[in-house]
Amino acid sequence: MNKLLLGRYLPGDSWVHRLDPRTKLMASFYYIAIIFLANNWQSYLLMFAVTMAMLAASKIKLGFFLRGVRPMIWLILFTVVLQIFFTKGGPTYWSFGWLAITQFGLINGAFIFMRFVLIIFVSTLLTLTTQPLSLADAVESLLRPLRKLHVPVTELALVLQIALRFVPTLMDQTTKIMNAQRARGVDFGSGNLFQQMKAVVPLLIPLFVDSFTIAEDLATAMDARGYQGGDNRTKYRVLRYHRADWLAGAAMVVLTAALVLLRAR
Amino acid sequence: MAEAITIDHLNFHYPDADHPTLKDISLTVNQGEWVAIIGHNGSGKSTLAKNINGLLAPDSGTVVVGGLTLSEETVWAIRAKVGIVFQNPDNQFVGATVADDVAFGLENRGVPRPEMLVRVQDALEAVGMSEFATREPARLSGGQKQRVAIAGIVAQRPDIIILDEATSMLDPAGRAEIVALIQKLREATNLTVLSITHDIDEAAKANRVILLNDGEIKETGTPAEIFAYGPELISLGLDVPYPEKLKAALAARGVAMPSHYLDEEGLVDYLWTLHSTM
Amino acid sequence: MDITFDHVSFTYQAGTPFAGVGLRDITTTIRGGEYTAIIGHTGSGKSTLLQHLNALLKPTSGTVTIGDFTITAETSNKNLRPLRQKVGMVFQFAENQLFEQTVAQDIAFGPKNFGVPEQEALDLAAKMMPLVGLPDTLLDRSPFDLSGGQMRRVAIAGVLAMQPEVLVLDEPTAGLDPAGRLEMMQMFNRLHQESGLTIVLVTHQMDDVADYADNVLVMQNGALVRQGAPADVFADPAWLREHSLGLPKTAVMAEKLAAKGFRFDPLPLTAAALADQLVPQIGGGARE
Numbered sequence: 001m002n003k004l005l006l007g008r009y010l011p012g013d014s015w016v017h018r019l020d021p022r023t024k025l026m027a028s029f030y031y032i033a034i035i036f037l038a039n040n041w042q043s044y045l046l047m048f049a050v051t052m053a054m055l056a057a058s059k060i061k062l063g064f065f066l067r068g069v070r071p072m073i074w075l076i077l078f079t080v081v082l083q084i085f086f087t088k089g090g091p092t093y094w095s096f097g098w099l100a101i102t103q104f105g106l107i108n109g110a111f112i113f114m115r116f117v118l119i120i121f122v123s124t125l126l127t128l129t130t131q132p133l134s135l136a137d138a139v140e141s142l143l144r145p146l147r148k149l150h151v152p153v154t155e156l157a158l159v160l161q162i163a164l165r166f167v168p169t170l171m172d173q174t175t176k177i178m179n180a181q182r183a184r185g186v187d188f189g190s191g192n193l194f195q196q197m198k199a200v201v202p203l204l205i206p207l208f209v210d211s212f213t214i215a216e217d218l219a220t221a222m223d224a225r226g227y228q229g230g231d232n233r234t235k236y237r238v239l240r241y242h243r244a245d246w247l248a249g250a251a252m253v254v255l256t257a258a259l260v261l262l263r264a265r
Numbered sequence: 266m267a268e269a270i271t272i273d274h275l276n277f278h279y280p281d282a283d284h285p286t287l288k289d290i291s292l293t294v295n296q297g298e299w300v301a302i303i304g305h306n307g308s309g310k311s312t313l314a315k316n317i318n319g320l321l322a323p324d325s326g327t328v329v330v331g332g333l334t335l336s337e338e339t340v341w342a343i344r345a346k347v348g349i350v351f352q353n354p355d356n357q358f359v360g361a362t363v364a365d366d367v368a369f370g371l372e373n374r375g376v377p378r379p380e381m382l383v384r385v386q387d388a389l390e391a392v393g394m395s396e397f398a399t400r401e402p403a404r405l406s407g408g409q410k411q412r413v414a415i416a417g418i419v420a421q422r423p424d425i426i427i428l429d430e431a432t433s434m435l436d437p438a439g440r441a442e443i444v445a446l447i448q449k450l451r452e453a454t455n456l457t458v459l460s461i462t463h464d465i466d467e468a469a470k471a472n473r474v475i476l477l478n479d480g481e482i483k484e485t486g487t488p489a490e491i492f493a494y495g496p497e498l499i500s501l502g503l504d505v506p507y508p509e510k511l512k513a514a515l516a517a518r519g520v521a522m523p524s525h526y527l528d529e530e531g532l533v534d535y536l537w538t539l540h541s542t543m
Numbered sequence: 544m545d546i547t548f549d550h551v552s553f554t555y556q557a558g559t560p561f562a563g564v565g566l567r568d569i570t571t572t573i574r575g576g577e578y579t580a581i582i583g584h585t586g587s588g589k590s591t592l593l594q595h596l597n598a599l600l601k602p603t604s605g606t607v608t609i610g611d612f613t614i615t616a617e618t619s620n621k622n623l624r625p626l627r628q629k630v631g632m633v634f635q636f637a638e639n640q641l642f643e644q645t646v647a648q649d650i651a652f653g654p655k656n657f658g659v660p661e662q663e664a665l666d667l668a669a670k671m672m673p674l675v676g677l678p679d680t681l682l683d684r685s686p687f688d689l690s691g692g693q694m695r696r697v698a699i700a701g702v703l704a705m706q707p708e709v710l711v712l713d714e715p716t717a718g719l720d721p722a723g724r725l726e727m728m729q730m731f732n733r734l735h736q737e738s739g740l741t742i743v744l745v746t747h748q749m750d751d752v753a754d755y756a757d758n759v760l761v762m763q764n765g766a767l768v769r770q771g772a773p774a775d776v777f778a779d780p781a782w783l784r785e786h787s788l789g790l791p792k793t794a795v796m797a798e799k800l801a802a803k804g805f806r807f808d809p810l811p812l813t814a815a816a817l818a819d820q821l822v823p824q825i826g827g828g829a830r831e
Contacts, residue, residue, distance in 0.1 A: 133361040133362070161360075161361055162359065164361060165358070165359070165360070165361045165401075165402065168401070168402075168403035169355055169402075169403065172403070173639070176634060176635075176639065177639060177640060179594065179599050179632075179634065180632070180634045180637065180639070180640035181640060182599055182627065183597055183599065183627055183630075183631070183632040183634075183702075184627075184640070184652060184653040184656060184701065184702070184705065185624055185627055185628065185653055185656025185657050185705070186656060187624070190620075190621070201642065202640075202642045202652070205642035206639050206640055206641065206642050209639075209642075209687065210639060213356070214355075214356050217351065217353055217356030217357060218356055218357065218359065220315075220320055220351070221349075221351055221356065221357035221359065222359060222369075223320055223344075224318060224320060224344060224347075224348075224349045224351075225344075225348075225359070225369055225370040225373060225417065225421075226341060226344050226345060226370055226373040226374055226421075227369075227373045228341070228373065232375050233372045233373055233375060234371070234372050234375050234376055234377060234378055234381065235372060235378065236364070236365060236368035236369075236371070236372055236378065236381055236382075236385070237365065238378070305720050305722055306690070306691065306692060306719070306720040306723065307690060352718075406585055406586075407585070433718055434717065434718055436584075436585055436747040437747050437748075437789060438584070438747075438787065438789075439585075463720050463721055498721075499721050499722050499725060500722055502720050502721065502722070503721060504721040505721075507792040507793075507795075507796060507814075508796075510792075510814045511793075511796060511814050511817060511818065513814075514814040514815050514817070514818035515818045515821065515822070517818070518818055518819070518822050519822075520818075520821075520822060520825065529795075529796060529799060530799070532796075533796075533799050533800055533803055536800065536803075536805075536821065536825055537800075537803045537804070537805075539825035539826065540804070540805065540824055540825050540826075543824075543825060543826035
C-alpha cells in the first residue's frame with residue numbers, strides 16, 4: 001500500500017503546488033484529453049517535453065514518478081501487447097497463424113505506452129502537489145452550478161471533506177488493530193485465499209465498530225456546534241485565481257495549437 | 266448572582282436501558298462559577314451534560330440555560346450559549362485543518378467571512394495555537410486537538426463551557442495544559458465552566474463539586490469538603506488527593522491526623538508543627 | 544526469558560521522503576521476571592520500542608534477542624508465531640480489538656491461533672475470567688454489550704489466555720476511572736507476583752512506576768536516555784523536570800517537606816516510604 005504514489009500528497013513549495021486546485025484539476029483533465037490528439041512522433045515528443053517540464057517545475061524527483069508507474073506496469077504491458085498484435089499495416093516482421101507483428105503495430109504499441117506513462121505522470125503530479133482537501137474544494141467549486149438543479153453540492157462537499165479528514169485516523173486505527181491481532185497470532189497476507197479472507201474478519205469488525213463510534217461522536221459534536229445543514233452556512237475557505245493560474249490556462253491554449261500544427265493530418 | 270444553568274427535577278431514561286440514568290436531578294450553576302461534576306464511569310455524568318444543551322431530551326423536569334427554558338424552539342439558541350468539549354480529541358475534529366475546524370461553528374451560524382477570519386484568528390491566539398492554523402489534525406497531539414476544540418468554542422463566544430471528560434484521554438502534560446488554559450480563559454472572560462471529570466487537579470480548580478452516584482446527586486460541596494472523604498473518594502470516581510494518602514499512611518503508623526482536608530502546603534505546615542513541638 | 548536490544552535503530556518508511564526516525568541505537572536488556580516501566584513523552588519512541596518486543600516491527604539495524612529468537616532486519620516474517628505467543632501485548636484501548644460473537648470466543652481466539660484445540664481454548668477462556676475480575680456469567684454475552692471497562696478486561700483476558708511469559712502493557716489504564724485504574728494496576732501486579740510474569744509497562748503515571756516497577760527505561764526522541772531502578776532514576780528531580788517528565792507525587796511532597804527542614808535519605812517514592820521516614824521526625828511513633 002505504501003508503494004502506490006497516485007493519490008498521495010507531498011508537501012512542497014513550487015509554483016505547481018501554489019496553483020489554484022481548480023486550475024490544476026481542469027488543466028490535468030484537459031491535458032489528458034489532448035494527449036489523445038498526438039498521433040506522430042513529433043507531437044508525442046512535444047507532449048513528453050512539456051510533461052517533463054511540468055515535473056521539473058514541481059521540484060519532485062523523477063524517480064518518484066517512475067515508482068508511481070511501477071504498480072501499473074503489467075496493465076500497461078498487456079495493453080501494449082494487444083496493440084502490437086491487433087494493429088495491422090505496413091511491413092510484417094513476424095507472423096504465426098493469425099498473429100502478426102507489423103510496423104504499424106509496433107508504432108501503435110509505442111504510442112499507447114507513451115500515452116499511459118504521460119497520463120500516469122500527470123495524474124500523479126496532480127495528487128502529489130495538491131492537498132486532497134484542496135481537490136475537494138475544487139470539485140465543490142466547479143460543481144456549484146449544479147445547485148440550481150437541486151444537487152446538494154454543499155452537503156456532498158462536507159461529506160467529502162469529512163471523509164478525507166478521517167482517512168489518516170482510520171488508517172491509524174487499521175494499523176493498531178492489525179498489530180493487536182498479529183500479536184494474537186493472526187498472519188495477514190499468508191496462506192491460501194480462504195485463510196486470508198478469514199484473517200480479515202478480526203480486522204474488519206473492529207474497524208466497522210470503530211467507524212460507527214466515530215460517526216456517532218462526530219454527529220454529536222456537529223450537533224452541539226450548531227450544524228443544521230442547508231445553504232444558510234457561510235464559508236471559511238474560498239478559492240481565488242491568481243496570475244499564475246491565467247498563465248497556466250494560456251499555456252494550455254498554446255500547447256493545443258502547437259499540437260494541432262504538429263500532428264499528422 | 267445570575268444563574269447560568271438551572272436544572273429542576275430532571276429525569277432521564279435511555280429507551281433500551283434497565284434503569285433510569287438520571288434520577289430527580291436539581292442543581293444550579295451561577296454565572297462565572299466553575300463547577301465540577303464527579304462520579305464513577307456510568308454514573309450518568311455525560312448524560313447530564315447532553316441534557317443541558319438538548320443533545321438528549323429529559324423525560325421530565327426542566328432545564329433553563331441563560332434564562333431560556335430548553336425546548337425545541339430554543340435549542341439552537343441554547344447551543345449557541347453552551348460549548349461542549351468532548352472526551353475523544355479525534356472524533357470531534359470536523360475541519361480538515363485547525364483553522365477550518367475553529368471556523369465550523371461560525372459557518373453553521375452564518376457568520377460573514379470577514380468577521381469569521383478575525384474571530385478564528387483571535388480564538389487561535391487565545392488558546393495558543395496560532396502557528397498551527399494550517400495544520401491537519403493527524404499531526405497534532407491530543408492536547409493540541411483539545412485546544413483546537415476549545416478555540417472552536419471560544420470563537421462562538423458562548424457564556425458556558427462544558428468539559429465532558431475532556432482531559433481523560435490526554436497524557437499528564439496535555440491534561441495540565443487544558444486545565445491551565447481554561448483557567449486563563451476564565452480570568453479573561455466571565456466564562457461559566459462545568460467540568461465533568463475524574464481528574465483531581467481539574468476538580469480542585471472548581472468553586473464547587475457535585476458528586477453524582479448512580480444517577481443521583483449524592484453530595485455538593487467545596488473541593489476541600491469533598492476531598493475530606495479521603496480513601497472513599499476512589500469508589501466515588503475521583504482519585505484520592507495526595508495529602509489524604511499521606512495522612513492515611515501516617516494515621517496507620519499511629520500519628521494523630523486532623524479529619525479536615527489539608528492541601529499539600531497545609532499538610533507540610535502541620536507536619537512541621539509536629540516536628541517543632543516534638 | 545530475557546529480551547535484549549543490541550544497537551537497535553529503526554526508521555519508519557525507510558528510503559522514502561516520508562521517512563522518520565523511530566529508534567536511535569538502543570542497547571538494553573529487559574530481564575525475565577522483572578517489572579519494567581518505560582516512560583517518556585508522547586512521540587518519544589515508546590510505542591516503536593514496544594513493537595520490537597514481539598517483532599511486529601523489525602530493527603532497521605541492530606539485533607533484538609527475545610529468548611531463543613534473534614530478530615534483525617533480515618528476519619523473515621514467517622515462523623514468528625511461537626514468539627508472538629511468548630510475548631503477549633495489551634495495546635492502548637485494547638477493547639478495540641474485540642470482534643467475536645461471545646466473550647468466550649474472543650478470549651479463545653489467541654490460543655486457537657497458536658494451535659490450542661477449540662474446547663481447550665474455551666476452557667482456558669473460562670479460567671481467565673476470575674484473573675481479570677469478571678464474572679463467568681459474561682462468557683456467553685456479546686463483548687459489545689459490555690461496559691468499556693469490562694471490554695478492556697475481556698481484551699486483557701484474551702492476551703493472558705495465550706499464556707505468555709512476557710506481558711507488555713501500553714498505557715493499559717488510559718480512559719478508566721480511578722477505581723478502575725487502581726484495580727487494574729493491582730491485577731497486573733498480582734499476576735507479576737504470583738505467576739512470575741515478566742511485565743513491561745508503558746505509562747505516564749509516575750506513581751505507578753514508583754509503586755510497581757523494578758526497572759525504568761526513559762525514552763526521548765527515539766533514544767534511551769536513562770535506565771535504572773526507580774530510586775536511581777527519580778533521584779535526580781532536576782534532570783526529570785528539565786526533560787518535563789514529572790515525578791511521583793511522594794517525591795514532590797518530600798521535596799516540599801525537605802525545603803521546610805525535614806531530612807530524607809533515600810528520597811522516598813511511595814506514601815508508605817515517606818510516612819516511615821517522617822514518623823521518627825515528628826515523634827509520631829513515640830506515642831505507641
